[in-house]
Amino acid sequence: MPPSATSNLGYTPPDGGWGWAVVFGSFISIGFSYAFPKSLTIYYKEIQEYFSVSYSEIAWVSSIMLAAMYAGGPVSSILVNRYGSRPVVMIGGLMVGAGMIISSFGATIIHLYMCVGVIGGFGLAFNLQPSLTIIGTYFQVKRPMANGLAMAGSPVFLFTLAPLNQFLFDNFGWRGSFLILGGFVLNCCVAGSLMRPIRGKGPVKAVTSPNGANNKDEDCHSQTITTVSRKKKAGCTDRVNAFIDLSLFKHRGYLIYLVGNVVMFFGFFAPVVFLAPYAKHLQIDEYSAAFLLSIFALVDMFARPLTGVIANTKWVRPRIQYFFSFSVAYNGVCHLLCPLASGYMGLVMYAVFFGVAFGMVCALLFEVLMDLVGAQRFSSAVGLATIVECAPVLLGPPISGALVDIFMDYKYMYYACGVMMLVPGIFLFVMNFYNYRWLEQEEKLRKKDVVERDAEEKLKDDDDDSTNEDKTEPV
Template identity: 60%
Template sequence: LPAETSGCKPPDGGWGWMVVLGAHISIGFAYSTPKALSIFFKAIQEDLGASYSEIAWISSIMLAVMYAGGPVSSMLVNRFGSRPVVITGGLMCAVSMVTASFGNSIVYLYFCIGVIGGCGLCLNLNASLTIISKYFLARRPLANGLAMAGSPVFLCLLAPLNQYLLGWFGWRGSLLILGGMMLHCCVAGALMRPVVALRKQPQKEEEPSRSSSADPKQGCMAKAKGFLDLSFFNDRGFVIYLIGNVLYIFGAYAPIVFLSAYAVHKRVDEYSAAYLLSIMGFVDMFVRPGTGLVANSKWIRPRIQYFFSFAMVFNGTCHLLCPLMDTYPLLVAYAIFFGVGFGMVFALIFECLMDLMGSRRFPSAVGLVTIIECFPMLLGPPAAGFLVDAFGDYKYLFFMCGAVILTGGLFLFVMNVYNYHMLDKEKRADSGPVEQYDEVFK
């Protein structure tokens, strides 16, 4: 196994900050690319004659594949380490954009951008998240916040850059240039040096593991079972987290995919519409590390699940109010508040899972969560595009997304109250007989 899975104590600093930088880059491309590609959608739609629903499938397939490949990515990280996995993911992303630039049908873009690009982003995302959990423990919320800040930073840069490239080179030339830029993920992967164990395990402890893995079929089945561990569904806290996350993911990305088109529909020029994504990303850029600092405080850290539900409620409320924003200054205000809510959620989303499962079970848990989340990820933007095609108005997609996210946030809050109450009750029940035994012998 690579050194990063050897169970050594997290260094909580040192080269870990360079690892955070690499994760910042790879996570930035992973989350911002499907959003920033929406700048090209209008041009692709006119060139290939696609509907709103059909064009939305590009981002949906890319995101769904990125999430669905979680268990496979986790197995690859466990076998080879984060560094080669991220480098491979960067190469796949570059190939996907270059080949997509030659596409003449929407189905071809589904395969190149959606499937190949989604696989590359999946390798980048899961490997980066896993190695952070190996390098940090006490400072893990801060490290996660800084790494996840890559998404808004890159969105802030890519949105206006894509609009500029579109004006000069068209969507085909822009995808070709974007493919070259995504090779930076290979550089990011090179920074992800495995954690060096402080001491070697005794030889006697290694021998049983070698004999137990003598049968290749049994070894593969054991690994697959470990990364699709259905025993997580017996954990009440995990099930609550998963349901709330599924509701959030369904409505999370459609407002981003259609924000630029919605602004153009409100008679905002294309460059100003693209800057709405940059404004959102700029706000998100500062909110994520700030949220990481707040989440690491003594008062919030034990209540991080409630903080997460508040962030979701705030995010859903913003979407419900968006149809009232019919001028550019009001749309800028919406982009600012959207950036705040979105940044809070994604600074906490994996930290809350680590808080529930622990760093040792996190790779398996995140693999299972991401493969389940691929379904709402796949259906959300096309469902929103269908509403636009059916009613000819964007407001209904914002109503749908806001209502679903708000429901997920309220569900998390109420069920976490119930879960913590039940945990306290179970803890008292377990300690009850011991206390009675002590009282008898006083």
């Protein structure tokens, strides 16, 4: 197994200390980013009646918010590369808060599209991506564990915001609730203030990574490649790459990751969205159907940090790409078996296994990307990935809903989502296997070239020495 990508940070990450405060700030920021759009659905019925719009029209609020959050990834990457994570997260918190406060005075549904959807969505993009990036600057050896803890913010906040929103709705209506939530989400600014930029001091220490690689040697090699590539840059490409690293589209491992994720996201969110409606379709009462989501969220809450701990072990860390491939395929198997579950207890078992599978993917989703490209290029990598993944995230649930409308049954939707998860899981496993083999072959060729070049230089030096000796002999 070849080593993971070098951090190339110019220092040895502390793997603790203030880094745990950064993880806590990321926990808050990521929690708001993923849970906030889902938690707003509780207000849809009243907003729908207030503006006299259809359910599909009001549903676009969360869809636009999620799409804007993913589409804002490259902009967020550029700002993080230029100014660092702390100011970007704080600006993002201000944008979401302002969007929610202004939307509480909205007069039309278009007003909500712009304020909650566009402004709030871009604010969430400024919260999400910098929070993921800064963890890689503080952690190296314990990074999977740190990422797992930070990603646990999503189910925890979803579990918390659901009853909070119901309380606000019952007491203040949707306008008052949006005003209060606008102030509540300003806590992202507090989370951003914890993300103190780290300052590397002194030379890089020779630290052995969990894969057995010497990071100092990797950094020196990476810096040499970077120096050579900079000499070759010219014109427009040079100016673009100064903001975001487009050369990632030539990175074989990154392209494998993107292809797998694009297919995966078509079937990733729909099973969560349709879990409660599917239970009602099977004549299960509304309270029990809603409780399935609570079970799912509770299991997901514990699965993410536990996955991070497992991924950080010496047995799994060197094979983390395979662990991610397994978790994606495991999701697909769960969905394929879901229609076979009989009765309410069968759906409870599905919710438990699905919660574990969903938490595993979410905990590893960005860790494996950082493992591929390294912390130095991660900001650009996640920004480019989110813009590519924007389309499947936006279209996945509507396409799944169309399958339900066509067949008048949910099982075909679950079969389709299962295939959409199982196929990329197998694809990622196979392609990562071959990618690792290609990397090993390339590394052997590189070492062979170095040995041959050193031998040629030594032979040349010996010839020069013998020539000099002949010239110095007395006549």
